[in-house]
Amino acid sequence: MTIQGEQIIGRQIARGAEGSIYGVEAATGEKLQPAFGGATQADLERACQLADEAFDPYRALPAERRAAFLEAIAEEILALGDELIERCCAESGLPRGRIEGERGRTMGQLRLFASVLRDGGYLDARVDPPMPERQPLPRVDLRLRNVPIGPVAVFGASNFPLAFSVAGGDTASALAAGCPVVAKAHSAHPGTSELVGRAVLAAAQRCDMPEGVFSLLFDSSRRIGQGLVADHRIKAVGFTGSRGGGTALMKIAASRPEPIPVYAEMSSINPVFLFPQALEARAETIAKGFAASLVLGAGQFCTNPGLVIAVEGPALDRFVRATGEALAALPASVMLTPGIHEAFERGVAQLTGHAGVETVARGQEGGKLRGQAAFFAVDAEGFLADPMLQEEVFGASSLLVRCRDEAEMRRVAERLEGQLTAALHIEAGDHEAVRPLLPLLERKAGRILVNGFGTGVEVGHAMVHGGPFPATADGRSTSVGSKAIERFLRPVCYQDMPDDLLPPALQNANPERLWRRVDGVLTQPSA
Amino acid sequence: MTIQGEQIIGRQIARGAEGSIYGVEAATGEKLQPAFGGATQADLERACQLADEAFDPYRALPAERRAAFLEAIAEEILALGDELIERCCAESGLPRGRIEGERGRTMGQLRLFASVLRDGGYLDARVDPPMPERQPLPRVDLRLRNVPIGPVAVFGASNFPLAFSVAGGDTASALAAGCPVVAKAHSAHPGTSELVGRAVLAAAQRCDMPEGVFSLLFDSSRRIGQGLVADHRIKAVGFTGSRGGGTALMKIAASRPEPIPVYAEMSSINPVFLFPQALEARAETIAKGFAASLVLGAGQFCTNPGLVIAVEGPALDRFVRATGEALAALPASVMLTPGIHEAFERGVAQLTGHAGVETVARGQEGGKLRGQAAFFAVDAEGFLADPMLQEEVFGASSLLVRCRDEAEMRRVAERLEGQLTAALHIEAGDHEAVRPLLPLLERKAGRILVNGFGTGVEVGHAMVHGGPFPATADGRSTSVGSKAIERFLRPVCYQDMPDDLLPPALQNANPERLWRRVDGVLTQPSA
Incomplete structure (x- = not known):
């Protein structure tokens, strides 16, 4: 062919x-x-x-x-x-x-x-x-x-x-x-x-x-x-x-x-919540995973981790430092199209020049048509004051929101738009702090994941790749x-339809041997 | 109280x-x-x-x-x-x-x-x-x-x-x-x-x-x-x-x-298709059922039979005659509000004055705030030429479309907007003629019923009261x-969530004893 x-x-x-x-050769x-x-x-x-x-x-x-x-x-x-x-x-x-x-x-x-x-x-x-x-x-x-x-x-x-x-x-x-x-x-x-x-x-x-x-x-x-x-x-x-x-x-x-x-x-920025005990125990490991997820596919995943939310302190400083080191070791990748590369550069420049936003790490230099990863930070007050900071920068760009305490983490979460995913990094000791956040995250995201990043999207029966607007147009799907x-389905009801006119799925003999709800009760096809 | x-x-x-x-007393x-x-x-x-x-x-x-x-x-x-x-x-x-x-x-x-x-x-x-x-x-x-x-x-x-x-x-x-x-x-x-x-x-x-x-x-x-x-x-x-x-x-x-x-x-006019053998065998019985459905609740059901489609001939003439007799025996009922009564009168007047539309029967005289049932007829050509004839007249008003043959019945069906219901009156001998129409009706309506009228809406597990636009805004529901x-539901996925943070419905022990799809297979809760 x-x-x-x-x-x-x-x-x-x-x-x-x-x-x-x-077609255009993306690399050149x-x-x-x-x-x-x-x-x-x-x-x-x-x-x-x-x-x-x-x-x-x-x-x-x-x-x-x-x-x-x-x-x-x-x-x-x-x-x-x-x-x-x-x-x-x-x-x-x-x-x-x-x-x-x-x-x-x-x-x-x-x-x-x-x-x-x-x-x-x-x-x-x-x-x-x-x-x-x-x-x-x-x-x-x-x-x-x-x-x-x-x-x-x-x-x-x-x-x-x-x-x-x-x-x-x-x-x-x-x-x-x-x-x-x-x-x-x-x-x-x-x-x-x-x-x-x-x-x-x-x-x-x-x-x-x-x-x-x-x-x-x-x-x-x-x-x-x-x-x-x-x-x-x-x-x-x-x-x-x-x-x-x-x-x-x-x-x-x-x-x-x-x-x-x-x-x-x-559009989704896929917030990542780092909880204190997890940060304390594994700041460097989480940073490594985060950096890898951030640059995966040149950051061009719908589930790319574009936002990190954590309480400031020495453990978070360790995370930031380790992220910087990890990014420095990862090569810049070719982006999908010259136009996408240009939009990425524009988005990164906007954040770089944003008062209140600090550039905390960059990846290896990009060069022509390659996206240089970028990691920024802002305090919660600054984040809450500017809705533009929630806009997706498509590519390997992420923003850390430094919070004073867990109450401020919650306020940031409350302000988020609809998302495809929300990730939680936690240890057993964080569970009680996480529990009250879960109902809020259910309202915001289609998938909530623990100790991982959203960039791997398993194709199975229990996967949801969707979420409230603007993550998708229709969060029911x-x-x-x-x-x-x-x-792509809608229901049709058949009333008093003779058996020979019914679709096989609904005929008395159940020729397709389907599980059916009979009077509301799930019923196995008879042998 | x-x-x-x-x-x-x-x-x-x-x-x-x-x-x-x-509030207003509807009758006065x-x-x-x-x-x-x-x-x-x-x-x-x-x-x-x-x-x-x-x-x-x-x-x-x-x-x-x-x-x-x-x-x-x-x-x-x-x-x-x-x-x-x-x-x-x-x-x-x-x-x-x-x-x-x-x-x-x-x-x-x-x-x-x-x-x-x-x-x-x-x-x-x-x-x-x-x-x-x-x-x-x-x-x-x-x-x-x-x-x-x-x-x-x-x-x-x-x-x-x-x-x-x-x-x-x-x-x-x-x-x-x-x-x-x-x-x-x-x-x-x-x-x-x-x-x-x-x-x-x-x-x-x-x-x-x-x-x-x-x-x-x-x-x-x-x-x-x-x-x-x-x-x-x-x-x-x-x-x-x-x-x-x-x-x-x-x-x-x-x-x-x-x-x-x-x-x-x-908005739905709920087409009723009368097939030749059924008309031949039971024109008068169908007419009685139709007239009763038409005036039920003063015709103010969403599933009121506002359109009848049939092939012209002596059997259809019998149906029309019998409908007229049945309507003449049924009293006019008070409508829900003076405004709805007025809109009904206006709609009926419009059809009465429509060139090409014939008034074939009226119910008993309405008097103040009561809707006088109306049954009109038009030939298929006239129906197809004027989209206005598909507009719902809310109340006891219905329009018969006289077709030359079953091919013309189909052409009328093809032109219909989305509906809540479509009714078929058939005998065993009509089945082969009905069969090719069913896929079309599935595209047009949420419920297809045989030898009945849509005005009874059973509340059960297999009911659909919905249908493609404009019957409803969302035919998936x-x-x-x-x-x-x-x-009113949307799915949420939980990835690698510790058991104690999962909602009970998804915990390992299945404390709510739910049927669940495990790896895609419907699985009964274990004893």
Whole structure:
């Protein structure tokens, strides 16, 4: 397979006619060949129309067929081999080990959703049997299952060119739910996007999926992305990116004649709380872990630790010193795009020049397109006085808030916006101090973690990668883990429907052998 | 207990100082005493502040305590006795039998959510055990449960003064979820609202609930309702009412600095499809059922059958004739308010004067404040040409769309907006014709029912009272049945959290004896 600069609309692969987009080698800023053609309005129309037409046949397929399709996508991605890895490394500036790991994660997500389909619990099948003799009125026969919401627009993310892009988490959960996907490639990695798009198409053809179950568009402006969200055939949106980008899509979606849900993952500074006994016992170890988490992937994780909150004192001084030493030993990494590097430099310069903010450590010098890690400090009063200090600086930048006591730590916590994660570093002796903070953190974050950092996001059943606004557009949802399928589902009830017209999930014989809630009680399929 | 014209803010009962609101006797249009004082901005502030302060202590209570609170509310409502029934009948114009039934339903809802709390399935408790030996990286310990979303604003509905008002479905599901409620009384039944509010307060005091778990405000303008939705302490909104009212609240919620979900149930014409064999076999029986459903509660059900779709021919003529006879035998009923009656008259007049729309039957003459049922007909071409014909006329008005064949029935179905319900009248011989329509109806409606009408909404586990926009603001949700608790929940993940800091639902010993998903597999609590 070779990159041709082409997009995918249903079964057609062809170059878009609207302008040209080039990949850029992240490490050098140089153009990569070939040119990619952007989608025209007609391309957008056709992709949405095909998705709409594919919706009913696709969702009607047995769960096993959709599961096999997801597994085939994973296989086809692996079959892209080194071409994918090399192009992805070049476009993202991320090292080979990370991209290989991310490919494994992407395949793992697809397989996880295949297992979710086989389990069937996502359908939330329910049966309330009729009571013909009930007084004063008989009770009807009621059955419920979840159905997919409709075609979904998925926006590729710059910072996860595989795991949160063309065949990433949102695509996997949408396809699992039964929703066709129209993906919009991120301009930071068009070559990677085309390759993965071709893999999805190959899988769709191999598994004989309806045309339109997947399309991939390139966008030479913002018109196609915005047009996708506005299109009446699109029923939900998955997005990972900036707060500005996400809220713009939320506005478009809310002002449609038929508003639709937007799942935008946007902005989080992921507070890290260092408690006294933990600092006392392990200031240097925590600092090492913190520095490693801060520079991981050039700091370009949504869960990057951008804020540290602790009580001032000798133990905190040890932490700061050790962080400085650790950062000095870590090389600066290439950032995803020249634009992201520039924004990072701007954010760091703003903090450096901020009265009341002290630069306490920097990483090794960056040089061209590499982000030099930065660690700043401010006292709690200064932090509380300036909301700008809560703004995410995307990259390896973090701010320490020095508090006078634990009450001040709490006041800082109370002022925080919604977050993806909150981390607590504690020893047994800190538990009583931590306990009253937990309800507050539950209100602020989607994941609370102990003695670790949020940058590792396990893909499982109990993961939540989400959180109150502005971390995401919709804190009721997660974008990682098996629970992510719920964002693309809605319930439908069937009343007094003859058995032969019911979907198999709800038929009397329970042919799919699902666990169902019968009169509210979880009931195992009979043998 | 006597109605004092007072609102409830936390534990305080006092008259609001912002203007005066009077209940109106629906049957006569005459003012009912006493005057109710509207809430001031300070009242709103205080109710929201108390709700915010009550949130953590209230949600921390054991599920059993919240369940007992819900049951106590049901008891206190019953203890209001005849004063409640009489005032509610006077304010709503609805007959005693209906109001007594609605009281039973309201109590049943509260008790259903008590049972949901005791079951614990709503927590969706999940445990992914750690794998310390996993290569290349150990797996962390991950656990997930749902937490309540925060204080909820609940707007009383005019058409269900008990079951969808102060202590109605949204209040019951929000309180069950662990969310304090600030209720806004509907101006159509302030006396009913005060009585029920006092019952909730009595239950809260009897069960020693934190102050602020419930408040009740009156609104002499729209300022208080809009202010509630805009208040930063309110995290979700439950509303049942007009499309205009609901979309206005959606706009306010979407333009907050932190947007929040609005669950607005707004507008539905609930299409009824009559299939040929069913019409042939039972035109007269279906007509009788249809006419009864149409005039039930003066047609003021959200699920009122406002649209009938069928193929023209002698059997349909029989249906029309029989409907006319049935309507002629049914008395006109008092409508909820003079304003609603006026809007109904206006809507009926518009259809009466519409070129292409034929008046095929009217009910008995209405007279003052009573709605005279109306049944209209139009051909499919005319229906498809004018989107206005899809607008809900709130009350006993319905429109028959005469189709040339089943293909035209489908074209009409395709053009429909989102609906709460879709009804199918069929015989065994119609099944093959119905089957291809079902996927379309699943996309359009939250409940599909066979050989019945949507006006009976059973409160159970498999009910969905919701549907795509504009039927509701959020088709992923239901406002009736046990699944309604989900609208007020969001998931939180706990990573490597020491057992003594975990919520009981996720502790190793499983002290609440919950079913949990362990590594994705539903697992019963061990004995």
